[in-house]
Amino acid sequence: METESKHSLVLISSAGLENPRPRVVLRKNSPLVEWLDLHGDILSSEQLDVIPELQSFSLKEKNNLERMGAKLYVPIKAREGRLSGILVLGGKLSEQSYSEDDMHLLTALSNQMAMAIDNARLYEEMRESEEKLRLMFEAVTDGIIVTDLNDIVTAVNERMLEMHGFGSKDEVLGKSVFEFISPHERKKAIINMQKTLAHGFVKVIEYTLLKADGSEFPGELGASVLKDTSGNPVGLIAITRDITERKRIEMALRESEKFNSSLLTNSPNPILVLNADASIR
Structure with a gap:
């Protein structure tokens, strides 16, 4: 061999x-x-x-x-x-020569x-390919949710479980993907999923996502259509990201800008603002 x-x-x-x-x-x-x-x-x-x-x-x-x-x-x-x-x-055990029938x-x-x-070999190549895909699937720092065409979750990675506070994949598989989105935003999510099926993908959109205990957190979600080898849609793959820290920083920045604006507006004394090179703004 x-x-x-x-x-x-x-x-x-x-x-x-x-x-x-x-x-x-x-x-x-x-x-x-x-x-x-x-x-x-x-x-x-x-x-x-x-x-x-x-x-x-x-x-x-x-x-x-x-x-x-x-x-x-x-x-x-x-x-x-x-x-x-x-x-x-x-x-041959008979010590005879190999015949034409033997050759055929x-x-x-x-x-x-x-x-x-x-x-x-094909099986081994497929197994190795699946293992590489699984390792990549789990190594991604964003949450990944795979659904069928009925929006039922068929696969998730560990980051998704961590982000939403689930202990195992069994708690997630078989559920509707919309169960992880706040009820007041599910209509928007359904419309965007329909757009995904129609256009092949949907841009990243902010949602209020749900944890296992029902608490909410801000997140982003983008989705693409999964197709079989014939090009027919078989499901969706959604990438989710927890943007809690980004929202906290944005809020702190807005509060800082609001405070600075208030300080400049209400101060009884003259205030001089300089650029980094010491020039006057």
Whole structure:
């Protein structure tokens, strides 16, 4: 089978060979491997000494295969046509030569093996992709809420739970996303969700959001449509952010500006305001 580095093929399993070697390795640039990759035909051990392209075959690799009793090499081609493995067979127990029917059967078997290998790799790639997506999903500093087309929550990240004061995802999944928005702003939220479905996204909008205990906090929410591989909408993904601290700073700034304005207006004494460079404003 092809190694993870894709630089060589290594024996991973054997049965019935005369002397199976636990670490037989064929380089990817080996004439045998290149010939099977190029032609995709079954090759017999006798042909190794006949086919011109195989005359430069490494003596070490050739001896290893001969000691194993290898008689037939069946290429296993991946879905894109690349060689992903070789099915190596010893001689038949009957000591007869492999027939045309045997060759057809082995070709069908190698195709099935290739399909199984492809499926296994696709599954592993999908699993790795899902794990990367999950890590990214959880690493985001904003809250993430995923819903179906009925506005029912199907997924959230840890930041969303923390922001809204929930202890576990089970407390959130299956609920309407509007349950996390203050009742007096739900109509606005429903209208904006409808706009999201119509246009594909909606700009970030401020809402009064709800915690698990019913208390309110200021937040922002933006949403986009989730689509399947055919481009059909399957749900929404909403990004939420707690803006309590920003609102506190804005309030403090307004109070400061109001105080300064009042001070300038009501002071009985002249007040001189300077810029940072000491020039008069």
